[in-house]
Amino acid sequence: MRDQPAAPLVSVSGLQKSYGALKVLKGIDLTMKPGERLVVIGPSGGGKSTLLRVMMGLETINGGSVTLAGKPYIRAGATPARTVIDIAVRRSIGMVFQHYTLFPHLNVMQNLILAPCKVRGENKVKASERAAALLTRFGLGEKLTAYPSQLSGGQKQRVAIARALMLDPRLMLFDEVTSALDPELVGEVEQVILQLAKQDMPMMIVTHDMWFAKNIASRVLFCAGGVIVEDGPPEQVLGSPKEERTRDFIDRVFHIRQ
């Protein structure tokens, strides 16, 4: 058994998503193995963030399905409004957003333990101990009782990552998590994600930061116009892309960075 290729952690098939007449995802097929770190790059409006949002179960879809560890948890219905989402499966996915989305009326600790206590009925004391350990690991040991409004952007985003990890996700989705940060705060957030990568946390990352993409990806997808244009190891897609559209994009992005 051990010699057989690992069963896919995620498989997306024929995924279609429209906003009115606008087709944002035009039939995406994708499989992801356990332990893989997929970085999705591409121009704005190309469907990267939408793909992540669909996988998190935040959007209705027009066609296709998404499966996690063999369980189909998102399936298109007769109409987008009838999209079937299995909430129990969805709970094993964590997501971090561009704009932190911390709960402003709760302090850092309360932000972390809310879901474990409400979703899993975890004991408050136990959850708090786990939260404190996690926050200390992320360099936030002194911010347990701070409110989100008292934190910097980088600190908020680290709290948001810790909050998602409290539910022991099997897959983490990062949607442009450093895009709203001041440049000097990007590093501290990326370090935390790199830490997770070292522990083999499967993740999918949408980013515009090519340095980060290169450092963290085990595989890179170039997504444009609602389809996956190129899919391969980082050296290929970022270094010597096969597709012309990818090459154009990479050239432009690196040109802007220089």
Next chain:
Amino acid sequence: MDSLDFTAVLRFRDALLQGLLTTLELTLICIVLGCAIGFAVGLARTSTNLPLRNLSSVYVEFFRGTPVLIQLFWIFFCLPLLLGIELSNFASGVIALTLYMGAITSETFRASLKSIGREQFDACVALGLPRWAQITSVVLPQALLRAIPTLLSNCVSLFKESALVSAVGMADLMFIGSNISNNTARPVEVLTVVALIYFVIAFPLTRAVTVIERRILQKLAV
């Protein structure tokens, strides 16, 4: 007219105090019940369910668009006919003012619910929070915090509007005040004192609104 004489007021201070207690009791009951209705209706008005949204809009617009005094009379005189039961003055007062408070606070809650960003709901979904936990732990506390300044103003209005229940014979501060003023022929003194009592309670509340508003905004600035 001879000079002002406040001894009449002093003589009836116990009665006035009794009236004030009735007013406060009525106001507090209607604040609690009205806010509960207001929050539910506020949620209904932001719901995706069209019949629910329309029904709640009709309720709110009716109660916001008609004089409270007429609502009060309507409930006092018509409701017993419709329901076939006798309502006490106090019960009619509570029903009328609660429905009125529900209508105006639902607008307050609706505005505060709208100010909660869509991203907060995304976060709830991503964390797998069940629907009831979303409402009780995320939506309600934030809506309440944001609504508090306006709710306080709503409460002050209700406290003053409650004087209308004297019209259906409920022995509140206003009713007792006008009775004393009729019986002593000292309307200026008595009504001035009654107005002062209302003012002494309402003024600190309106002042508090400003302070509380600033603190809440500081806390919620993300």
